[in-house]
Amino acid sequence: MASSLSSSLPCPLFFLFLLCNTSLLLVVGGLNSEGTALISFKAGIRDDPAGSLRNWNSSDQDPCSWNGITCRGGSVAALSLPKKKLVGYLSSALGSLRSLRHVNLRNNRLFGSLPASLFAARQLQSLVLYGNFLSGSLPPEIGELLYLQSLDLSGNLFAGPIPSSLIHCKRLKALVLSHNNFTGSLPLGFGGSLAELEKLDLSYNGFSGPIPTDVGNLTNLQGTLGLSHNRFSGSIPPSLGNLPETVYIDLTYNNLSGPVPQNGALENRGPTAFIGNPGLCGPPLKNSCPPEVPSSNPFRPINYSPPALEGNSTHSGSSSSRLSNAAVIAFVASDVVGIGLIALVFFYFYCKAIASVGAKEDGETSEKRPKGRKECMCFRKEDSETSPDSIEHHELVSLDRNVPFDLDELLKASAFVLGKSGIGIVYKVVLDDGLTLAVRTLGEGGSQRFKEFQTEVEAIGKVRHPNIVTLRAYYWSINEKLLIYDYIPNGNLSAMIHGKTGTRNSTPLSWEVRLKIMKGIAKGLAFLHEISPKKYVHGDLKPNNVLLGPDVEPYISDFGVGHLANIAGGSPFLQSDRIAVEKIQGQHSDVAFGPIMSKGSGYQAPEASMMLKPSQKWDVYSFGVILLELISSRSPLVLLDTVEMDLVSWFHLCIEEKKPLSDVLDPFLAQELDTEDEIIAVLKIALVCVQANPEKRPSMRHVTDTLERLINRN
Numbered sequence: 001m002a003s004s005l006s007s008s009l010p011c012p013l014f015f016l017f018l019l020c021n022t023s024l025l026l027v028v029g030g031l032n033s034e035g036t037a038l039i040s041f042k043a044g045i046r047d048d049p050a051g052s053l054r055n056w057n058s059s060d061q062d063p064c065s066w067n068g069i070t071c072r073g074g075s076v077a078a079l080s081l082p083k084k085k086l087v088g089y090l091s092s093a094l095g096s097l098r099s100l101r102h103v104n105l106r107n108n109r110l111f112g113s114l115p116a117s118l119f120a121a122r123q124l125q126s127l128v129l130y131g132n133f134l135s136g137s138l139p140p141e142i143g144e145l146l147y148l149q150s151l152d153l154s155g156n157l158f159a160g161p162i163p164s165s166l167i168h169c170k171r172l173k174a175l176v177l178s179h180n181n182f183t184g185s186l187p188l189g190f191g192g193s194l195a196e197l198e199k200l201d202l203s204y205n206g207f208s209g210p211i212p213t214d215v216g217n218l219t220n221l222q223g224t225l226g227l228s229h230n231r232f233s234g235s236i237p238p239s240l241g242n243l244p245e246t247v248y249i250d251l252t253y254n255n256l257s258g259p260v261p262q263n264g265a266l267e268n269r270g271p272t273a274f275i276g277n278p279g280l281c282g283p284p285l286k287n288s289c290p291p292e293v294p295s296s297n298p299f300r301p302i303n304y305s306p307p308a309l310e311g312n313s314t315h316s317g318s319s320s321s322r323l324s325n326a327a328v329i330a331f332v333a334s335d336v337v338g339i340g341l342i343a344l345v346f347f348y349f350y351c352k353a354i355a356s357v358g359a360k361e362d363g364e365t366s367e368k369r370p371k372g373r374k375e376c377m378c379f380r381k382e383d384s385e386t387s388p389d390s391i392e393h394h395e396l397v398s399l400d401r402n403v404p405f406d407l408d409e410l411l412k413a414s415a416f417v418l419g420k421s422g423i424g425i426v427y428k429v430v431l432d433d434g435l436t437l438a439v440r441t442l443g444e445g446g447s448q449r450f451k452e453f454q455t456e457v458e459a460i461g462k463v464r465h466p467n468i469v470t471l472r473a474y475y476w477s478i479n480e481k482l483l484i485y486d487y488i489p490n491g492n493l494s495a496m497i498h499g500k501t502g503t504r505n506s507t508p509l510s511w512e513v514r515l516k517i518m519k520g521i522a523k524g525l526a527f528l529h530e531i532s533p534k535k536y537v538h539g540d541l542k543p544n545n546v547l548l549g550p551d552v553e554p555y556i557s558d559f560g561v562g563h564l565a566n567i568a569g570g571s572p573f574l575q576s577d578r579i580a581v582e583k584i585q586g587q588h589s590d591v592a593f594g595p596i597m598s599k600g601s602g603y604q605a606p607e608a609s610m611m612l613k614p615s616q617k618w619d620v621y622s623f624g625v626i627l628l629e630l631i632s633s634r635s636p637l638v639l640l641d642t643v644e645m646d647l648v649s650w651f652h653l654c655i656e657e658k659k660p661l662s663d664v665l666d667p668f669l670a671q672e673l674d675t676e677d678e679i680i681a682v683l684k685i686a687l688v689c690v691q692a693n694p695e696k697r698p699s700m701r702h703v704t705d706t707l708e709r710l711i712n713r714n
Helices: 002-008 011-029 032-041 092-096 116-120 140-144 165-166 213-217 238-242 315-357 366-377 407-412 448-462 493-498 511-531 559-566 573-586 616-632 646-658 673-687 702-714
Strands: 046-048 067-074 075-080 088-089 103-105 111-112 126-128 132-134 151-152 157-160 174-176 181-183 199-201 207-209 224-226 233-234 249-250 256-258 279-283 396-398 414-420 425-430 437-440 471-475 479-485 536-537 546-548 554-556 591-593 637-640 643-646
Touching: 011 174, 011 256, 032 075, 032 092, 032 151, 092 116, 207 646, 213 238, 224 425, 315 471, 448 471, 479 559, 493 546, 511 536, 511 546, 511 554, 511 616, 511 673, 511 702, 536 616, 616 673, 616 702, 637 646, 643 646, 673 702
Parallel strands: 075 103, 088 111, 103 126, 111 132, 126 151, 132 157, 151 174, 157 181, 174 199, 181 207, 199 224, 207 233, 224 249, 233 256, 256 279, 536 591
Antiparallel strands: 046 088, 067 075, 396 471, 414 425, 425 437, 437 479, 471 479, 546 554, 637 643
16 A cells, blocks of 8 residues: 555655654654653763663653653653762763753762763752762853752862852852862852852862952851862961851861961861961961961951060160069069968868867877878878768869870860750860860759769760760869760751751752661660660750761760759759659669650650650650651651641651652652662651550660661662
8 A cells, every 4th residue: 555655646745754754653652852862871881780771771752760860740850870880971961951950970980071061951959970080170161050059079080270150150058079189279259159058178189379268258158168188378368267166177288377367266276177287377286476477366456566576765675674573573472472371271270180189189299299280181091982972073084094185184275165055065175186075064063962973974984886975084073064075076967957057958968878877876776775884765865966977977975964964963954853853763773864855846755744764765766756857857846837746747647648758758869769668668667666655666776677687788
């Protein structure tokens, strides 16, 4: 029939008919344009040992079912293939994906340059390429990504200067370019234009020139400002003092010179942030500034000069002489008064010694009196142990043989406030040798309970685990009680999930990092419950009490602090609460308790409001809430229309209404489709942990084993 049809049609019309039918077949059965662009990306991959691109077939109508691809409204929104050992180059065809918002190709083996045409995908919000072998310069077309929020190119071989167009990406929250070969100075207007930045790491590059003064405008920064291991020169801008005090400003190993400013966030910093800059001087460094260098103290007049450096006029000389004579007289007078006071003290104790000896000793000869005086002035061991709680203690007690500091070093160290609570204030303290500690105050009072405090604090000090903050030492006096811990540098889990108070959320956490945090908390809690010297109950487990180390490893903090604060006289409890807790602790001395959680915190087990005795099952419930929080990135108290409900109730409501998983997930996790099975498995663990009946909740050992199997399976 086809032959008869062709013979009946003129030749041009036959070819037109054939062309139309062929086009129709392509539309019906062929791959769409986005899929074609992704096939071009696949063509640039030379090796795919994990078979991640195995189901990328050109026979499909669209790529939405392919591994690593997420679609929204039928268009490709995300390409996520992290840690797949892909070897190849980036295809420029990716720029034709007009709805592409997220690209995550971290920790692969991609090489070659970053194609400028990639930035034709103007909707890009995150571009994560760290841990590859990409090289060349950063194309100026990056400035056209007006919606870009996260750019991580760290751990590659990029070189050349940062294009000035980058400052047009005003929505950037995370800029991580560390461990590359970038050079040149930072673009003009860098800090002023990128004021939304919450994370900035430019360390381990070859950046040069002065640090822009407008970097001090980055008031949303969190964690560490990484400028170390570069070639920045000139003085440290005092404007860096405008940064939040909780930001660690790392300026090590540059070519900076001049005095270290002592204002705002730069004030009372330890020397560790400035080492490797031979030209820097002044506090907190040991090398003082030469006289001709003006002081960096913002409160001292510019024209101020010390008296010793003023002119040699007769008037100045006589004035200096009179000042010296007055000073000498004052010192002599103070010495005389001091010696007199010491003599009075000795005389007082001598009189007490004579009176205590009694009438018999009044008749003794003078050669026996020194013996009586010696017995009175020197405490015998048995005398000092009869009433230990009545003695004022003024010494730092080490709980670790390797503690390399004493009380004087601690009190003289640079310090600034990390946080305040009803229990006390926590300081970051940097010693002269660079050792950084966290010091918590516990208030005043409690002079009659030293023995109880000593027993409890030494038991806590014996707890050693990689996921628990270590208590290194303590100090006790009537007016001050201090707990000295290891300093954990990356803030707490709450800030990592939600951002600090008053700011937008921080850079989203990958599922891999979240799983690592979950596993670490579970291990630490299981250790407290079953393996530690005492069977502890934390009692106040929440993200604020989970600190994060340099590699985002979790550390449980503040267990036992509530009880210590109660003993020390600085307890945040009401008197009735304090009596109740003391009564419980007297009845159950084999368990150590943390502070009771406030009602309505969202982490409190349902039975906690009806029982005085804390239980390890309380901690299991709190851990379950933390899992739900890590999965959803929602606060523990959810506002639903005008009704506030806790996170557990909200999850149960979503399950009853059969909402899809994407409705409860953190939107960032929706990009990692290859982790969906793991997320569902962890969600099941969380829901078991937050069961209303405490007897149905698993032990933390069981939870840890389950998470371990989940992780080792992949």
